Amino acid sequence: MNRIVVIVLLVASVLTLIAPEAQAQSASVNARLSATAVKLGGDTKLVIEVENAGTASIVALPELPNVRFGAIGQPSVQQFISIVNGRQTQSRSLSWVIAVQPLAKGEYTIPQIAVDVDGRRLLTRELSFKAVEDIQGDEFGLFEIDAPQEVVEGQPFTLEMRFGWDSSLTRQINYAKLSVPWLGGMGGLLELDPPPIPGGVQTTQLILNERTRITAENLGEQKIAGRSFLVLRVRKRFIATRATTLELPTSDFEFGRVAQDSFFSRAEPGVSYYKRSPAPKIAVTKLPTEGQPLDFSGGVGNFQVSATADRRQVDAGDSIKLTVDWTGEGNLEFLVPPDVSRLPAFSGFRAYGSNDRKSFERRSVTYDIAPLSADVKEIPSVPLSVFDLKTKTYKTIHTQPIPISVAPLKNASALTEDSAGRDVVVDIRDIQTKALGGEGGSGPGSGVLGATGTFVIAGWLVLRRAVRRRGDPAAPAARERRRARKVLRRSLSEARTASDEARALRRFLAARSGEPDEAWVGRDLHAWQLRRTRDSAAQPVSPAVLSELQRVMERLDAQTWNGNDERLGSETITGIADKLIEGGL
Amino acid sequence: MLTRILLAGIALTAVSAQVQADDAAAIAAYRRGDMATARTEWTALLDADGRAPQGAERARILYDLGNVSFREGRTLEAVAWYTASLRLRPRDADTWANLEEARSRSKLEPAYRGDLSSTLKRVVRSLTGAEAGWLALSGLLLLAAALAFEAVRGGRYARWTAVLAALTACVMCIPWLDHSVRDGSQTLMVIQPDGASVRSEPRASAAVTSELSAAAVVEHVDELPDWTKVRLEGGLEGWVQKRSVFPLAR
Numbered sequence: 001m002n003r004i005v006v007i008v009l010l011v012a013s014v015l016t017l018i019a020p021e022a023q024a025q026s027a028s029v030n031a032r033l034s035a036t037a038v039k040l041g042g043d044t045k046l047v048i049e050v051e052n053a054g055t056a057s058i059v060a061l062p063e064l065p066n067v068r069f070g071a072i073g074q075p076s077v078q079q080f081i082s083i084v085n086g087r088q089t090q091s092r093s094l095s096w097v098i099a100v101q102p103l104a105k106g107e108y109t110i111p112q113i114a115v116d117v118d119g120r121r122l123l124t125r126e127l128s129f130k131a132v133e134d135i136q137g138d139e140f141g142l143f144e145i146d147a148p149q150e151v152v153e154g155q156p157f158t159l160e161m162r163f164g165w166d167s168s169l170t171r172q173i174n175y176a177k178l179s180v181p182w183l184g185g186m187g188g189l190l191e192l193d194p195p196p197i198p199g200g201v202q203t204t205q206l207i208l209n210e211r212t213r214i215t216a217e218n219l220g221e222q223k224i225a226g227r228s229f230l231v232l233r234v235r236k237r238f239i240a241t242r243a244t245t246l247e248l249p250t251s252d253f254e255f256g257r258v259a260q261d262s263f264f265s266r267a268e269p270g271v272s273y274y275k276r277s278p279a280p281k282i283a284v285t286k287l288p289t290e291g292q293p294l295d296f297s298g299g300v301g302n303f304q305v306s307a308t309a310d311r312r313q314v315d316a317g318d319s320i321k322l323t324v325d326w327t328g329e330g331n332l333e334f335l336v337p338p339d340v341s342r343l344p345a346f347s348g349f350r351a352y353g354s355n356d357r358k359s360f361e362r363r364s365v366t367y368d369i370a371p372l373s374a375d376v377k378e379i380p381s382v383p384l385s386v387f388d389l390k391t392k393t394y395k396t397i398h399t400q401p402i403p404i405s406v407a408p409l410k411n412a413s414a415l416t417e418d419s420a421g422r423d424v425v426v427d428i429r430d431i432q433t434k435a436l437g438g439e440g441g442s443g444p445g446s447g448v449l450g451a452t453g454t455f456v457i458a459g460w461l462v463l464r465r466a467v468r469r470r471g472d473p474a475a476p477a478a479r480e481r482r483r484a485r486k487v488l489r490r491s492l493s494e495a496r497t498a499s500d501e502a503r504a505l506r507r508f509l510a511a512r513s514g515e516p517d518e519a520w521v522g523r524d525l526h527a528w529q530l531r532r533t534r535d536s537a538a539q540p541v542s543p544a545v546l547s548e549l550q551r552v553m554e555r556l557d558a559q560t561w562n563g564n565d566e567r568l569g570s571e572t573i574t575g576i577a578d579k580l581i582e583g584g585l
Numbered sequence: 586m587l588t589r590i591l592l593a594g595i596a597l598t599a600v601s602a603q604v605q606a607d608d609a610a611a612i613a614a615y616r617r618g619d620m621a622t623a624r625t626e627w628t629a630l631l632d633a634d635g636r637a638p639q640g641a642e643r644a645r646i647l648y649d650l651g652n653v654s655f656r657e658g659r660t661l662e663a664v665a666w667y668t669a670s671l672r673l674r675p676r677d678a679d680t681w682a683n684l685e686e687a688r689s690r691s692k693l694e695p696a697y698r699g700d701l702s703s704t705l706k707r708v709v710r711s712l713t714g715a716e717a718g719w720l721a722l723s724g725l726l727l728l729a730a731a732l733a734f735e736a737v738r739g740g741r742y743a744r745w746t747a748v749l750a751a752l753t754a755c756v757m758c759i760p761w762l763d764h765s766v767r768d769g770s771q772t773l774m775v776i777q778p779d780g781a782s783v784r785s786e787p788r789a790s791a792a793v794t795s796e797l798s799a800a801a802v803v804e805h806v807d808e809l810p811d812w813t814k815v816r817l818e819g820g821l822e823g824w825v826q827k828r829s830v831f832p833l834a835r
Contacts, residue, residue, distance in 0.1 A: 428663075428683040431649040433612050435641035435674075443718025446765065449758075452725045460732035467736055474739030 027053045027117045030187050031124035033100070033110075034249040036179035036209065037274050039135045043070075043101040045249075046110065048124060049187045050075075050094045050117055058096060059114040059121070067108055070099030078244070093187060102131030107210070125185070128210040130254075137273020140166045142229045143253045147280040153287050154300040155389065156192055156239045156331045163253040163275065164231040167221050172257050172271075177207045178214060178234070179252040188244050188284070192237040192333070193360055204232060237360075239331060240284040251277040287387055291394050297337070299386035301330015307399035309379055315407045316374055319352065322367045324382050324399055330389070332363040338382055340367050345380035348372055374408040477514055484511035488577055492570035498559035505556065505573055512585045522557075525550050539584030549576050604636050608646070615653065624653045631835060644674035647835055648683070655687055661776040661799055663687040665831035668696075668774060672767070672833065675711050691778070693800050709760050714768065717760035724757030771805040773815060773830040781830065783823035787812035794823050805832065 027050060034045035046069070050056040061069045075094040102108060107130045112123040146160040161180070165173055184191070197203060201217045208214040216232040224231075240246065252274055259270035287300070303326050310321040322340075326332060341351035352368040369379070381398040388395045444452075467473055480487075484507075491504035506520040513519075513532075525546050533540045552572060559566055611626035627646050631637055638646060651666030667684035674680065684696050697703050712720060731750030735743040775781045780798045784791040787809050795817060797803065803825075807814035812824045 426686060428652060428655050428686050429679045431612065431615055431652045432645045432679065435645040443713075443715030444722045445718070449718065449721050449725065449761065452722060452729075456725055456729040456732060459729065460736055463733060464736035467739075472739060473737060474741075474743070479740070 027051065027056075027120070027122065029115050029117065029122045029124050030185045031113065031127060032185035032249065033127050033129055033181040035252060035276070036129040036181050037135060037252040037254060037276075038100075038102055038129055038131050040102065040105060040131055040133055043099045044129055046096075046098040046100045046127070047185075047249075048096045048098070048113065048115065049185075050115060050122075051187050053092055053094060053117045056094050056115055056117045059116055061098070062111050062113060064108060064110065066102060066104040066106065067110075068101045068103060070101075072096060072098060095187075100129070102129075105131050105133055107131075109210075126211075127181070129179075130210075132272065132274070135274045135276070137256070138275055140169055140273050141253055141255065141275025142224060142231065143251070143275040143277040145248075145251070145277050145280050147248070147282055149281070150283045150285060151240050152285050152300060152387070152389070153240055153243055154298065154331055154334065154387075156237055156301070156329075157282075158195060159236050159238060161234045161236075161251070161277070162219075162231055163234075163277070164229045165255050165273070165275075167228040167230045170230055173255050174257050176204075176232075176253070176255040177210070178216075179209055179254065181209065181251065182248050183209065183236075186246065186248070188240060188242045189246060190239045190241050192239055194237055195235050195360065206232070239334070240282070243284050243286040246282040246284060248280050248282070250279045253277070288392075288394075293385045293394055293396070295338070295383075296385045296387075296394065297335045299326075299330055299332075299335035299384060300389065301328055301332070301386070302389050303328040303330055303332075303384070303386055303397055305382075305384065305397045305399050307379075307382060307402060309402050309404065311404075312402065313405045313407075314371065316372060316376075316409050317350075317370050319368055319370050320379070320404070322369055322379055322382075322402075324365050324367070326363040326384065326397075327361060330386070332361070333358045335363065335384070335386065337363065337365045338384060340369060340382065343380070343382070348376040349379075371404065371406045374406045376404065376406050378403045477511075480511040481514070484508045485574075485577060485581060487511070489570070489574060492573055495567060495570070497565040498556050498567055499565055501568055501570075501573060502553070502556040502560060505553070505577070508577055509580075509585075512580065520553075523553075525553075541580060541583040541585055545576070545579045545583045549580065552576050601636075604630060604633075604638060611649070615649070620653050620657050624650065624657075627653070641674055643835070644670045644677065644680075647673070648677070648680050651680075651683060651687070655683070655690075659776075660687045660690040661778055662831060664691060664693070664800055665774045665776050665833065669831075669833045669835045671710075673713065675713060688800070691799065709763050712760045712764075714761075714764045717764045721754075721758040721761035724754035727757075728754040768834070772802050772833045773805050773813065774833055775799055775801045775803070775825075775829060776831045777829040781825045783815065783817065783821070783825055785823060787814075787824040791824070795821055797825065802833070803830070 030049040030051070032047050034047065036044070038044045048058065056075070058072050061072065073096065075096045078093040078095075100110070107128065110127045110129075112126055115122050115124065141163070142165065143161070143163040146162075148157045151157050161178075163178070165176075197215070197217055201219070203215050204218045205213050206216050214234060216234050219231040219233050221228050222231045223229075253276075254272055254274050256272035257270055305324065305326050307322060307324045310323075311318070312320075314320060324337070326335070326337075337354075337356065339351075340346045340349070340354075346369065349369040349371055352370065354368065355366045357364045357366075367382075379402040381401050383396045383398050385394060385396045387393075471478060488504055488508040491507065492501060495501045495504060503517075506517045509515075509520045510517045526543075529540060529543075529546055532538055552568070556568055559568060607626055607630050611623045611630070614620075614622035614626060627650050631643065631646055631650075637643070647666050647670035651663045651670060654660070654666055655663035664684060664687045667680050667687060670680050671677070671684065681697070688694070688696055697707055728747075728750045731747045735747040775797045776799070778799050780796055780801070782793045783795040783797060785794050797817070803815040803817055805813065806816050806822055808827070809824075811827050813827045813830055814822060814824050815830065816822045
């Protein structure tokens with residue numbers, strides 16, 4: 001008896017290693033229907049499973065019009081023992097089977113059903129089914145399922161569903177649906193990534209379980225039992241997570257023609273055909289505990305292994321990337337690859353780490369290792385302990401040793417085992433015996449900063465007021481006055497004639513004096529000076545500058561009116577303009 | 586007069602020589618593993634009237650005292666010494682490295698977490714008090730120039746320049762304002778690994794009104810021989826045992 005318990009415990013511990021989902025001890029609720037197409041008068045079975053639960057009860061069944069639910073009854077109970085990281089845990093699975101009978105034709109959706117599990121309320125998923133008057137068309141359809149009859153815990157397997165219709169109906173078929181009620185709702189079964197669809201194969205999107213879509217491979221017409229069928233295929237990969245018998249309910253393939261009403265033709269009535277699949281059983285057996293090695297990796301399958309090194313001639317201490325590839329059919333995603341730093345054969349190496357890559361058909365681990373001395377002649381073989389499905393025994397698969405040439409380090413001692421084993425720790429930095437940088441003198445105090453801030457604001461206000469007493473500096477006239485010299489230079493550079501230059505000079509004088517341009521045509525400058533100094537406190541322009549301006553203006557007029565209109569030159573005009581600005585204009 | 590100046594110079598030289606001798610004695614004690622003597626010498630230097638080092642030299646001694654606490658296994662106290670040192674010398678790489686290591690050993694989250702808030706805080710506090718003051722003064726002078734331009738020229742362009750300069754000056758004043766606020770209040774750090782209980786009165790039997798976690802920073806309010814009155818972030822005041830807190834302004 002004790003032996004049986006020990007065996008159960010050991011098997012359970014392996015199971016937890018290879019089936020990550022089984023490690024999660026939180027309760028979960030699954031629900032599925034035994035058939036999603038039901039003939040009126042018949043019924044389908046609603047299966048509700050609660051995993052990892054102590055106690056559970058269904059709160060209430062929903063009320064659906066034209067649907068009759070059977071009695072809830074007592075659940076069947078299964079108990080499991082598992083060990084996770086040396087800690088023993090127990091879990092129970094409870095399941096109810098409830099008959100569901102439709103009373104009228106139609107499509108039905110069973111809403112989420114509340115289940116109280118260990119004081120928490122969990123909900124099932126929604127389930128849909130269809131009630132039809134007659135499940136017809138069995139003779140026109142094809143639905144086969146290829147599934148292994150027996151697997152061991154942790155063994156991945158592929159389940160292939162082939163379905164289709166008689167190719168003579170192809171022109172009449174315009175829809176197809178697949179109902180696989182156990183998909184995603186089967187306890188003890190973990191779905192893996194599906195096998196890749198071969199290149200060049202056409203695919204078709206089907207409605208799955210009235211809710212989602214699934215991609216099916218279109219295999220074209222095939223002869224089966226002397227008849228020609230248009231065959232579609234769906235392949236799924238699973239891993240069995242506990243020892244039990246998986247009884248997969250029947251699935252339905254519905255195909256037919258949706259009624260179509262065309263503008264040009266009469267409406268055609270719709271028709272639906274159903275083909276029901278067989279209900280395969282898969283026996284999941286326990287991994288044998290006898291002969292199980294202590295370093296069992298959890299790998300179950302038929303594996304091959306190979307190893308490559310990126311360099312084979314290195315100096316002691318140089319990094320070598322050793323890549324080990326495990327291929328074959330098995331749970332490559334779930335096995336635990338060996339840690340070379342713990343393998344005695346690798347004592348001549350320092351292991352820096354590894355890079356692990358997983359895929360459906362390959363597990364590839366690259367180890368970063370460095371030989372410690374020139375005495376190392378080869379990279380030893382990397383072992384992996386697995387359960388071989390062909391022989392049904394445990395065995396260890398090895399990579400081939402890879403010869404390498406290690407040169408001693410020049411002018412340096414090679415890494416030694418002693419240094420390899422020495423721990424490097426993080427420590428604080430040493431004390432400082434003299435100050436390194438830091439506070440360089442004293443900065444301005446709060447008083448200085450406060451006074452500066454106050455002075456800046458006050459100064460701004462005072463200056464602003466003083467400036468604006470003479471007018472707004474941002475007014476157009478003030479801006480023109482400021483820009484007058486620049487505008488004059490630009491106008492003179494563009495001037496082609498003396499009249500252009502005269503116009504530019506008048507514009508400059510107008511901008512600086514605040515008068516219109518026309519006021520400077522033929523003006524008596526001395527009279528202007530008299531009036532200006534009399535009417536305002538403006539600084540008088542020196543008489544010499546005024547006389548020079550008068551001469552320039554007269555020369556410009558002369559040039560303009562003597563017929564040749566030749567330019568006077570910008571130097572002369574800008575010269576007098578500068579003198580006028582300096583003189584207070 | 587000349588004699589007085591000469592006497593004062595001689596006295597200063599003597600004081601400086603004494604400080605160097607005490608410091609050398611502390612370093613020698615640390616090197617031979619005599620942490621107690623190193624602590625005593627450096628602490629005495631910090632508290633010495635008239636000859637206590639200031640600025641970077643003071644920050645260096647605070648850092649060394651942090652190493653002493655660390656070597657004695659008092660990592661939380663080391664965190665406090667390093668934090669105090671960083672207030673005087675905020676960009677010292679050694680102090681930052683040791684602070685993070687001490688915080689890690691004390692199972693505290695890093696002082697610099699690398700997120701936006703932590704980065705901004707570190708940038709603002711990366712200047713010493715003097716540097717922050719000069720930066721603020723530069724900001725004010727920039728503002729003065731922009732305002733003068735606005736006063737003389739007027740117009741939209743000048744106004745926007747002034748607004749921009751005002752904002753820049755505000756940003757440049759932030760480190761100084763931060764220093765002013767921090768220097769104005771004496772902060773304490775909890776250095777008991779289990780934290781500290783805040784009591785309503787300075788008695789061990791008084792009701793506990795709040796619990797402070799290790800390395801929590803609170804404000805100093807008042808003091809009795811064995812008790813310190815502190816103000817928590819939410820404004821709550823209470824008494825904690827003096828040995829459980831460490832003044833960061835050193």
